[in-house]
């Protein structure tokens with residue numbers, strides 16, 4: 001092992017990691033030594049360390065009993081231990097957050113995997129660190145850093161991962177990788193786009209081969225949906241979608257998806273508009289930007305086809321509701337928002353208020369007109385936060401008791417206020433009295 005590389009790894013860990021994390025890894029190394037176990041930090045953490053990128057997802061692999069090792073490390077570090085006996089893995093959850101977030105470390109026993117049939121869940125046997133790294137997706141993810149006392153910080157790289165990082169290549173370890181686990185196709189694109197790498201030529205042919213065999217059909221909808229979400233959460237999802245398209249067309253995801261220049265434009269606009277309107281959107285509730293991108297991807301699908309896609313991908317209920325609401329409402333909302341004649345604020349409010357923000361962003365991106373942007377911005381900044389000055393108590397005082405009429409009057413008063421017809425609290429109360437027939 002090149003001494004320089006080891007020194008660089010150690011230097012990188014010291015530089016990149018918060019002090020407390022470096023200390024935790026050191027102390028875990030001591031636990032491993034006491035139990036005469038070989039322990040390694042593995043996977044994405046090592047990849048990002050070599051790239052000089054911050055990554056606090058610490059995964060440790062031990063050649064031995066992971067749960068036993070985790071137990072002693074938990075005691076030493078005063079961390080909570082969650083053991084997953086069925087999988088022979090454990091998680092240490094630290095009481096003190098790191099950088100404001102809960103910090104955890106996953107620990108697993110080194111294992112070897114065999115796949116009984118394509119895309120099946122693997123059967124697992126305990127093995128060496130080499131076996132454990134060999135079962136992984138790409139060379140750049142199949143490296144480890146030793147936690148041994150004698151050579152702490154040594155890079156373990158059996159498959160040329162460091163060289164591939166330098167060459168900026170995404171390369172599988174063996175020819176059956178995508179047949180064993182087709183979700184790795186998404187991962188290849190994700191890493192390629194994230195780091196500005198290139199998928200190796202041979203790896204591209206293996207992807208095409210797996211897609212020709214329609215390997216996605218063998219993967220559960222839930223897993224596919226998870227991968228779609230992760231892909232669209234990358235910083236430039238349009239690039240990633242286009243790359244998926246060049247690999248084999250998006251029909252491998254859903255045969256009905258077209259993703260032509262129209263969808264591409266919507267994606268571009270989503271990115272730009274989100275940058276401009278983020279502050280208004282995020283004032284009230286979070287927005288799942290990735291779902292707005294998915295709306296753009298399925299732009300050409302009908303409601304029925306959307307529902308079919310949702311079943312195929314076992315889309316989570318909350319996501320499905322938003323996708324369906326988008327398909328059901330987009331046409332009427334767009335028509336109204338594009339209407340050049342004057343539209344009362346209360347009409348816009350009633351139209352937009354029930355819509356998920358993802359739908360609003362998607363519609364803005366699809367219309368692309370200035371008028372639509374102004375109307376949505378007005379909704380977000382003025383109408384949506386507008387409140388009546390009068391309270392329920394005021395209605396009770398004028399003899400209106402809580403019930404459907406009560407709610408209706410409050411609603412009508414709010415619409416009148418949105419349209420600029422009510423200025424003061426007194427105006428609102430007079431309006432309520434008139435509405436309830438208390439006065440003419």
Ligand code: CTP
Pocket residue numbers: 043044045057135136137138141142181183184187
């Ligand atoms: N892995 C794999 N095949 C998969 C998923 C994961 O071989 N289908 C392996 C990879 O070696 C990966 C490790 O499991 O490095 C951990 O997976 P995950 O946490 O999903 O990946 P990261 O590489 O950390 O990716 P990210 O940076 O996106 O979290």
